[in-house]
Amino acid sequence: MKKTIVLLAGYPATGKSYLCNKILEKLPDFLIVSQDDMKEKLFDQYGFDNMEEKVAIENQSWEQYYEVMEEDLKNGDSIISDYPFSVKQKDKIKNLAEKYEYQVVTFRLIGDLEVLFKRSQKRDLDPKRHLSHLVSRYHKGDVLEDRSKADCLVTYDIFMDRCKNRGYGTFELGHLIEVDVTDFSKIDYPALIKELCDLVEE
Numbered sequence: 001m002k003k004t005i006v007l008l009a010g011y012p013a014t015g016k017s018y019l020c021n022k023i024l025e026k027l028p029d030f031l032i033v034s035q036d037d038m039k040e041k042l043f044d045q046y047g048f049d050n051m052e053e054k055v056a057i058e059n060q061s062w063e064q065y066y067e068v069m070e071e072d073l074k075n076g077d078s079i080i081s082d083y084p085f086s087v088k089q090k091d092k093i094k095n096l097a098e099k100y101e102y103q104v105v106t107f108r109l110i111g112d113l114e115v116l117f118k119r120s121q122k123r124d125l126d127p128k129r130h131l132s133h134l135v136s137r138y139h140k141g142d143v144l145e146d147r148s149k150a151d152c153l154v155t156y157d158i159f160m161d162r163c164k165n166r167g168y169g170t171f172e173l174g175h176l177i178e179v180d181v182t183d184f185s186k187i188d189y190p191a192l193i194k195e196l197c198d199l200v201e202e
Contacts, residue, residue, distance in 0.1 A: 001078065003102045004200050005093065006030065008082035009171045010109030011163050012154075013120035014181045016082035019107065019189070023080060026193050027200065031072050033081045035065040043132035047139035054136065066092060073100040078200070084168040094173055104174025105199055107192070111182040117159045124153055175199055 006023065008016040024030060039061035048054040072079050073096055083089070097104050123129055125147045132138040134150035144150055154162075163169065177195060181187060
């Protein structure tokens, strides 16, 4: 197997976690490197009382993310990572891939932004979503019964601004596979995963 970094990129609320799980069914040796998981664990560990503290923890999670990624690459492991990647992460990941001689495959998930915003709203209001994403003050064990009252919910304008101006829909590194996820029922997941498997095989 070729040493590979798979990046599940593109707009928010495009089913990156679902695609990740489908890929791992076929390529179970890939290690997940998740900035979201790291961030949520740090939020649980330290908590925050304002946005300044929240941002500081987010920055700490990115440092941890790159450290874990580099350790895995150093060990020769193939990895998979999902995030709405942008130019902020591009050079760092590119440099690590070149340093450890890895190929990069980017799945860029795009779609109708109106549809994606509705999905994003639904996801934010789901009780399974980690509460720390939705509030400006959080400590482990906090509960908010009515999530529509959270003070950091992503509004329509914020969502559109992020999608249109942060480069989520244009990010690519290495081999690009672009997928329109407006209608999940039209996605040929087996074909996507076969394309990846062909790239990964020696």
